[in-house]
Amino acid sequence: MTSRAAAIDPITRERLVCPQDHGPLLDAGDELYNPRLRVAYRIDSDGIPVMLADEARSVDDAEHAALTTSEPKPE
Template identity: 45%
Template sequence: MTPDDPLLALLACPLDKGPLSLVPEEDAWALYNPRLRLSYPIVDGVPQLLPSSGRKVSAEDHERLLARIEAAAG
């Protein structure tokens, strides 16, 4: 999955049904929900969008991810 993948516009958070942002993580990509501060991994190109797959993000990581999202958007 890449930032320009049309599938990204169709994916939604399984909990609040809102949009997700594609963000780089340590050595892979993840889908991030800034409203709930949850990060969903992408494993072998497949988004893991089960509610139990969401990883809670710390306040520090949340700010870092928001900065990356804003930088990519503009």
């Protein structure tokens, strides 16, 4: 099964940036992740990223380490 992040149209995905610092985001399963601010943006069930700063989820140290390792995240 493909993750919601992987299912985003490549042209759209290339243009998505964090609304807070305008930097690039990492694909993190059903979310897009900003490792600089340690916040994750959910992708809804229709595959639409919710890029609202006030809806971003904070990520703790352990999850940050898991999301930023070079190994692919199991699905």
